[in-house]
Structure formats: structure tokens, C-alpha cells
Amino acid sequence: MLEKLIVIKSETGLHARPAALIVKEAQKYRSKIALVKNDNEYSCKSIMNLLSSGARKDEEVLLRVSGEDEEAAFEALAKLLEGNLEA
Amino acid sequence: MFKGISASAGIAIGKALIYKSQKFNIEKANIDDVDGEIDQLKHSIDATILQLEKVKAEAERKMGLDKAAIFEAHIMILMDPEFINDIKNKIIKEKVCSPYAANEVIKSFISIFEAMEDDYLRERASDIKDVGKRLLNNLLGRETIDLSKLSEEVVLVAHDLTPSDTATMNLEKVLGFITEIGGSTSHTAIMARNLEVPAIVGVNNITMMVKDGDTIVFDGQEGIGYRNPDMHIMEEYSVKKKYFELKRRELFRLKDQATYSKDKRKVELGCNIGTPRDVKMALKNGAEGIGLYRTEFLFMNRSNMPTEEEQFQAYKEVLEEMEGKPVIIRTLDIGGDKELPYLNLPKEANPFLGYRAIRISLNQPEIFKVQLRALLRSSLYGNLKIMYPMISSVEEVRAANEILEDVKRELKEKSIEYSNQIEIGIMIEIPAAAVIGDLLIKEVDFFSIGTNDLIQYSTAVDRLNEGVSYLYEPFHPAVLRLIKLIIDYAHADGKWVGMCGEMAGDLNIIPILLGLGLDEFSMNASAILPARKLIAELSYLEMKKLAEETLILSTSKEIRNFIAENLKK
Structure with a gap:
């Protein structure tokens, strides 16, 4: 788990x-990919779930990835989340 | 036969399409065939995604990638494992039909989002509603009427049309509108005139009287129409239609001419627009400028503020297309009858007297500054004039100008260029502003008279209230006297005055306005050429005398008759 x-x-x-x-x-x-905020886990594969996290600008969240392709997934998602998603 | 209020001239002949906001009456039915129900769910989801892919492609083509991105999110909601599994589980556990299960899950998600703290996320409930509506229609085997992809030409019959309905509508296919509510200055009416689509508003029960596919003919000027007319009426209306189009073509000869009265007083005829795509229509109708660009449409029908870049692009587009002709851009005029959900403005008892327009801009300068930055940056691409709406005092103009100066300083520090020849003006639509016009004109370069609100505020008549709309009277002596006062104050200071309300394009009133010395008339595209033709037939000096004589009359009826009689001569 990363x-x-x-x-x-x-x-x-x-x-x-x-x-x-x-x-x-x-x-x-294939890995399980989630964001953790206030001890709640929000699946990154469900838009409803992710939206309902209500994460705002400048808020800190934990990216948690576990599974067979976790390294590739972790790297891609971290890069995406840390970049400018608006562009 | 049906009758209503004339909203936009022209003859429409075509098949009716009833446009209703769809209501669902979904019953809880118990089922045995769980697999069959889940199959139906899968099929309907696939069908819905397919429809959305098409809507998205259409939106990309018409409104740009940016506006279309929201449909991508809609598709994702439908593919969301959480969403699908919730519905499936409900079908399996409770043995209920798929429409019921889907509706329950949709409702639960809507309530989750509606309860959220974040304004934006609370708004997402409407996305889920939208997607949910589409899915439920498919589950129930019904069609979702999508105005953006009408495939046949239709006469649209509706209770009311919202700004978002008209914004997304495929105009090439709309022959005319008929609505049950609204008056001649309601949103639908103004929009219809802008788009040169014939329209009648205020036709009681029309959505009950007419069925989809009925043949409708109507005359937007007269406000009269027929459902499934006989041969004679059909014939009469097709002749009328040809005649109307012929007259329109004749007017088009005046398109590239300047506007002069018979005795060579020059005035300027501008056009009122709501979006950059209206510029084409303005130029086609011979506009000499944009007298009013209502920027609020940039802010409406979306769930967050437009960015500086989006605003800049829109302003730049209008300025470039107008090729150096004057373009008056009005800063955000929201509030009153125009709401912005994401601003989260509280409901007010008297929205027209409340928190709106410049009041919002001054109180929330972070919004105002973004707009001013975009405006200043766009000024390099044409002849920009900036106008503040709803000014009631000198303090407000000074405060707005101070913020403008702040923004200019900020741009200078970053070496971002802007034109140093931007004229600043204000809307005169509050009687208090008219009365202190001599003080206000010292702060600005021009006035533009907003007659819709000026009439409403000076006669205390809510123009959207059908019960008192008969009191809404442009020929009220007080209104004409206020207009004279405003023009005289500006001219005494050597400045110019325009008008951007409905009155400016009214052929019955233009003679008086010309006589009062109005310099610029801004109107809907379709009114420009008839106005140019009329002004060419009038003598300014005669109209000046007529205006003077008019201003001593006691009642609006006397004024109306007096003008009509004199113009006949």
C-alpha cells in the first residue's frame, strides 16, 4: 500500500x-485508489464518491493506493492531483 | 384562434412542439424477474450515455470544449460503479421495478449533495437531477426533449422559456415561440426580438390547447394565431409571411448607411447584445456600434464564476468583430429577476430594490475586479466603453472608478497593457440619478438611459406583474420629463447621451427622443433598420418643437394622440 x-x-x-x-x-x-479525508475514504473510481468528499482548494488529503499495479497508479494519480486540474 | 401579447414581429407557420418541464410520476411496482429488470437498467444506462455523447459533441461544436465538459461529468455519473450498484442492489433486495429503484437512488444522491456546505457542490444536485431525468425517461420509454438538438423545424409552445432554454436552443429549427406567461419586456420577448424569431407571449393555456404536431400559424406583431387553420387562413398567412419578408429585404438597403435626420442631424444606432454570438445579427442589421453588451449571460447557466480569461475572450471577440465601432460593455447586472445560484444571494421581498448590479460589484470587489481586469485587457482590441448599471449616487460612481483605478495600477505594475482612451459611463435608470444628472455627469464620459427600469422605478410599477402592467407607460409625462432632464444635463457638460432600453427602438417614441436631442439609440437588431428609415424621414428641428409641445401635455393618452396626429401630417 502506498x-x-x-x-x-x-x-x-x-x-x-x-x-x-x-x-x-x-x-x-486495477488497484484500489482512494482519497482519505477526515478518516473517510472516497474511491477515486466513483465520481459521486469523489465529489461528495467536498475537498476544496488548499485542503490536505491522503492518497491511498493498494493493489497489483499500485506503483504506476500511485505515480499517475499523485502527478495529476498535484498538477493544475483546471487546465 | 388564440390571442396574446405581441413579443416579436414576423409570421410563423409550422408544426407545434410542446415544451414542458417534465414531471415524473413513478410508482413502486413489485417484480419477479430481477435479471430482466437489471437488463433493462443496463440498456437504459447505455442508451442514456449514447444520447449524452451526442449532446456533448453538439455542445462542443456550438459552445466550445469548455461548456461541453460538463456533459463528460454527466456521463461519468452514469458509469459510476457506486451509482449503478446502489440501483442494482435495490432491485435485487426489494424486488422493485428499475424506474422506482433508480428514482430512489437518484433522490438519495440529490439529498446528499443538497445538504453539502460547499455552494458549488450543493449545485451539483442539479447535475444529478439532469442526468437522472434523462435516465428515467429512457427507463420509462419516453423521450427527453432536448432543445439543443431539435431535428425538425418547429413552433415552440411552452409555459415559459428560461434563459438557459433559449441559450441552448438550436435556433435554426425554431420558427417561432408561443408562451403562456410573460409580457412584452420579459426575457423571452426580448430574446425573440434579438433573434428575429416571431413570438407571442401571455397566451393563456396554450400548452393545453395545442398538441404536438398541430399546425400553428401566428402573427407576432398582432399577437394572434390559429391552431390547425383552414385553407383560407393558411393562404392568408403565407401571403402575409411573403409580404413581411419582402419589407424586411427593402429595409436591408439601408444597412451600410449612417443615420441622419432629414435635416442632417447625425445620430448613432447601436445594438443590444447578450452574447458574442449576437454580434453577427447586429452587423447584419446595420448596427453602428454595440450600445449595450449585457455581460450577465456570461455568468448565468453555470455553476461557478467565469474566469478572467473566459471573460477576456468574450469581450475581445465582440470588440474584434465590431472592428473599431464603439462597444459599450455593462458590468455585471445581476439580481432583480436575474439570479446566480453560486453567488448564493438571499431571497428578497423586493429584489428590484435590493442587492443587485453595482451594489454587488462594490460590495464584492473580488468579483468586480476580475471583470474589470478582463475588460481593460480586452480594450486593446477595439473601441471599448465601460458602463456601470444601477447607479443611484455620486458616491457609487466614485467608488467604482476607484476600484477601476486600482485595477489599472495593478496591471501597470505587471506591465500588462490596456487602452488609455476607454470612456466610462453609467446607466441612468433610477429617478434619483436622473435628478442629480448634473452632478453625476461630472464623474463620467457619457450616460445611457435604461428605460425599462426608469419607467418601472419612476411610476412604481413592477413590469413583470401582469396585474399592474397596464400602468407601465413610456408616454407617462414624468418619464418623458426625466428623459429630457437627463439629456439636458449631459449636453450642458458637453457629453453625449444614449438610450438602451426598449423605448429606444420604439418607432412611436423615436420622433420625441430625436427631438429631445438623444445622441445614441441602442436597440434589438431587428429594430435598427426600421428606426434608420424613420429617422431619415423626420426633421430634427420639427421634432424638437414637437417634443417641447408634448412636454406640457397632462396625460399619456394626450401625448400619444398628439404625436400620432402630428406625424401623420
Whole structure:
């Protein structure tokens, strides 16, 4: 299992468009991929779930990835989350 | 026969399409064939995704990638494992039909989102509603009416049309509108005139009287129409239609001419627009400028503020297309009858007297500054003039100008260029502003009279309230006197005055406005050429005398008759 704390940089937080990008990426992998906020786990493969995290700009969340392709998934998702999701 | 209020001239002949906001009455039915029900669910989800892919492609083509991205999120909601599994589990555990299960799950997600703290996320409930509606239609074997992809030409019959309905509508296929509510200055009416689509509003029960596919003919000017007319009426209307189009073509000869009265007083005829795509229509109708660009449409029908870049692109597009002709861009005029859900403005008892327009901009400068930055940056691409709406005092103009200066300083520090010849003006739509016009004009370069609100505020008549709309009277002596006052104050200071309300394009009133000395008239695209033709037939000096004589009359009826009689001569 891989974990990393990430600060959300997207202007609007994890809103529909950024969330859609994350889901699209996450669905490419077999691993379980989630964001953890206030001890709640939100699956990165479900847009409803991810949206309902309500993560905002500058908020800190934990990226948690576990499974057979966890390294590739972890790297891709971390890069995406730390980048500018609005662009 | 049906009758309503004339909203936009022209003759429409075509098949009716009833547009209703769809209601669902979903009953809880118990089922035995769980697999069959789940199959149906899968099929319907696939069908819905397919439809959304098409809507998305269409939106990309018409509105750009950016606006279309929201449909991508809609598709993802439908593919969401959590969403699908919840519905499946409900079908399996409770042995209920798929529409019921889907509806329950949709409702539960809506309530989760509606309970959220974040404004934006609370708004997402409407996305789920939208997607849910589409899915339920498919599950129930019904069609979702999507105005953006009408495939046949239709006469649209609706209770009311929202700004988002008209914004996404495929106009090439709409022959005309008929709505049950609204008056001649309601959103639908103004929009219809802008788009040159014939329209009648305020037709009681029309959605009950007419069925999909009925043949409808109507005359937007007269406000009269027929459902499934006989041969004679059909014939009469097709002749009328040809005649109307012929007259329109004649007017088009005036398209590239400047506007002069018979005795060579020059005035300027501008166009009112809501989006960059309206510029084409303005130029086609011979506009000499944009007298009012209502920027609020940039902010409406979306769930967050448009970025500086989005605004900049829109302003730049209009300025470039107008090729150096003047473009007056009005800063955000929200509130009143125009709401922005993401601003989260509280409901007010008197929204027209409440927190709106410049009041919001001054109170939330972080929003205002983004717009001003975008405006200043766009100024390099044409002849930009900035106008503040709803000014009631000198303090407000000064405060707005101070913020503008702040923004200019910030841009200078970053070496971002802007034009130093931008004229600043204000809307005069509050009687208090008219009365202190001599003080206000010292702070700005021009005035633009907003007559819709000026009439409403000076006569205390809610123009959207059908019960008192008969009191909404442009020929009220007080209204004409206020207009004279405003024009005289500006001219005394050597400045110019425009008008961007409905009155400016009204052929019955233009003679008086010309006589009062109005410099610029801004109107809907379709009113420009008839106005140019009329002004060419009028003598300014005669109209000046007529205006003077008019202003001593006691009642609006006397004024109306007096003008009509004199113009006949």
C-alpha cells in the first residue's frame, strides 16, 4: 500500500471537471485508489464518491493506493492531483 | 384562434412542439424477474450515455470544449460503479421495478449533495437531477426533449422559456415561440426580438390547447394565431409571411448607411447584445456600434464564476468583430429577476430594490475586479466603453472608478497593457440619478438611459406583474420629463447621451427622443433598420418643437394622440 499527503491545488477544489479527470485516470488501473479525508475514504473510481468528499482548494488529503499495479497508479494519480486540474 | 401579447414581429407557420418541464410520476411496482429488470437498467444506462455523447459533441461544436465538459461529468455519473450498484442492489433486495429503484437512488444522491456546505457542490444536485431525468425517461420509454438538438423545424409552445432554454436552443429549427406567461419586456420577448424569431407571449393555456404536431400559424406583431387553420387562413398567412419578408429585404438597403435626420442631424444606432454570438445579427442589421453588451449571460447557466480569461475572450471577440465601432460593455447586472445560484444571494421581498448590479460589484470587489481586469485587457482590441448599471449616487460612481483605478495600477505594475482612451459611463435608470444628472455627469464620459427600469422605478410599477402592467407607460409625462432632464444635463457638460432600453427602438417614441436631442439609440437588431428609415424621414428641428409641445401635455393618452396626429401630417 502506498500513501502520500497531497494539497489540492485546483482553483475550485475537487469539482465536477477535476473530479472527472481523476476518475478517468483512476479507472485505468486495477488497484484500489482512494482519497482519505477526515478518516473517510472516497474511491477515486466513483465520481459521486469523489465529489461528495467536498475537498476544496488548499485542503490536505491522503492518497491511498493498494493493489497489483499500485506503483504506476500511485505515480499517475499523485502527478495529476498535484498538477493544475483546471487546465 | 388564440390571442396574446405581441413579443416579436414576423409570421410563423409550422408544426407545434410542446415544451414542458417534465414531471415524473413513478410508482413502486413489485417484480419477479430481477435479471430482466437489471437488463433493462443496463440498456437504459447505455442508451442514456449514447444520447449524452451526442449532446456533448453538439455542445462542443456550438459552445466550445469548455461548456461541453460538463456533459463528460454527466456521463461519468452514469458509469459510476457506486451509482449503478446502489440501483442494482435495490432491485435485487426489494424486488422493485428499475424506474422506482433508480428514482430512489437518484433522490438519495440529490439529498446528499443538497445538504453539502460547499455552494458549488450543493449545485451539483442539479447535475444529478439532469442526468437522472434523462435516465428515467429512457427507463420509462419516453423521450427527453432536448432543445439543443431539435431535428425538425418547429413552433415552440411552452409555459415559459428560461434563459438557459433559449441559450441552448438550436435556433435554426425554431420558427417561432408561443408562451403562456410573460409580457412584452420579459426575457423571452426580448430574446425573440434579438433573434428575429416571431413570438407571442401571455397566451393563456396554450400548452393545453395545442398538441404536438398541430399546425400553428401566428402573427407576432398582432399577437394572434390559429391552431390547425383552414385553407383560407393558411393562404392568408403565407401571403402575409411573403409580404413581411419582402419589407424586411427593402429595409436591408439601408444597412451600410449612417443615420441622419432629414435635416442632417447625425445620430448613432447601436445594438443590444447578450452574447458574442449576437454580434453577427447586429452587423447584419446595420448596427453602428454595440450600445449595450449585457455581460450577465456570461455568468448565468453555470455553476461557478467565469474566469478572467473566459471573460477576456468574450469581450475581445465582440470588440474584434465590431472592428473599431464603439462597444459599450455593462458590468455585471445581476439580481432583480436575474439570479446566480453560486453567488448564493438571499431571497428578497423586493429584489428590484435590493442587492443587485453595482451594489454587488462594490460590495464584492473580488468579483468586480476580475471583470474589470478582463475588460481593460480586452480594450486593446477595439473601441471599448465601460458602463456601470444601477447607479443611484455620486458616491457609487466614485467608488467604482476607484476600484477601476486600482485595477489599472495593478496591471501597470505587471506591465500588462490596456487602452488609455476607454470612456466610462453609467446607466441612468433610477429617478434619483436622473435628478442629480448634473452632478453625476461630472464623474463620467457619457450616460445611457435604461428605460425599462426608469419607467418601472419612476411610476412604481413592477413590469413583470401582469396585474399592474397596464400602468407601465413610456408616454407617462414624468418619464418623458426625466428623459429630457437627463439629456439636458449631459449636453450642458458637453457629453453625449444614449438610450438602451426598449423605448429606444420604439418607432412611436423615436420622433420625441430625436427631438429631445438623444445622441445614441441602442436597440434589438431587428429594430435598427426600421428606426434608420424613420429617422431619415423626420426633421430634427420639427421634432424638437414637437417634443417641447408634448412636454406640457397632462396625460399619456394626450401625448400619444398628439404625436400620432402630428406625424401623420
